[in-house]
Amino acid sequence: MAIISTNQQIQPATVQAAQILWNYMKLDKPLAACDCIIAMGSHDLRVAEHAAQLMLEGWAPLLVCSGGLGRLTRTLWHEAEARKFARIARQMGVPFNHILIEDQSSNTGQNIQFTRDLLESKGCKIRSALLVHKPYMERRSLATALQVWPEIEYRVSSPPGTFLDYPNKDITQEELIHVIVGDFQRILVYPRLGFQVTQDVPQEVMNAYEELVRQGYTRFIVNTKAAGEK
Known part of the structure; x- marks a missing residue:
């Protein structure tokens, strides 16, 4: 739709x-290996595909799909963004046991905070994360992450285009x-x-x-x- x-x-x-x-808004920064990839939910399923591809290329050993329903998707979908993203990742070949799902967040700040809470609850010690979002959300997602979870290092990526x-x-x-x-x-x-x-x-x-x-x-x-x- x-x-x-x-x-x-x-x-x-x-x-x-x-x-x-x-x-x-698009930062175009180089990639680097990180402890996890955070696929930040949205209406754009290309973000899920890109995050899964980065995972398969070995940029991180863990993929967190984050997102409930946000300002665009709440009028379009009934299924949480994170669950759609995780299904795409599995279909592309990302192992089920290397994916975590955070499906309660509804904005960028919650993407970061709820992901942090989830990782901590799983005992995952994270020192770096690769944020994957839409191209025009690279700067804002990084600016948010540095405010909400400043203790770790970040890289940012988005689908090419x-x-x-x-x-x-x-x-x-x-x-x-x-x-x-x-x-x-x-x-x-x-x-x-x-x-x-x-x-x-x-x-x-x-x-x-x-x-x-x-x-x-x-x-x-x-x-x-x-x-x-x-």
Whole structure:
């Protein structure tokens, strides 16, 4: 089921501004071996596939699939994101006994906190983790992890692809821009709410964000006065 069904033609200037936000949010850092991979749940099953592939390539010996139902999937699915992710990983060949499922979280902060609690309850001593999320969530997932669980080291990865080829049957380019704008706004406001560490934001990136807000791409902007959802 697609998140929205519109197929509005996006103007080149809008695409350019969205591309600037995409480039900022996607960190493109090199991989390194870690103690576990944390596949952070979402509507995008490509994240599950990428996490499983990294597991099969030997980047970590343990895969944690984290996610209940979040702001996008709660209207689309009845099954927890983590359970969908774990099923994909098993189908791709990841051994059942190398997968843990955390299926109660509903936001990025809970992904990290509940995963930490799960690993501790299993007696897993973790010194490093590879966070796997959507491309435009790399920066925000890392900023959240450094705030919630700062004692360990992190790497971040996401499925390969560009802003232009990311849209598929589940998310249109128009909806993608709305989502990216909302996630970028959280980069700005969540540090002062204690949800993330502060990020430097170049003026070019702020200008692109403000232009997209001016154009009305505000569907997922958070109300900072009532922000309780990470």
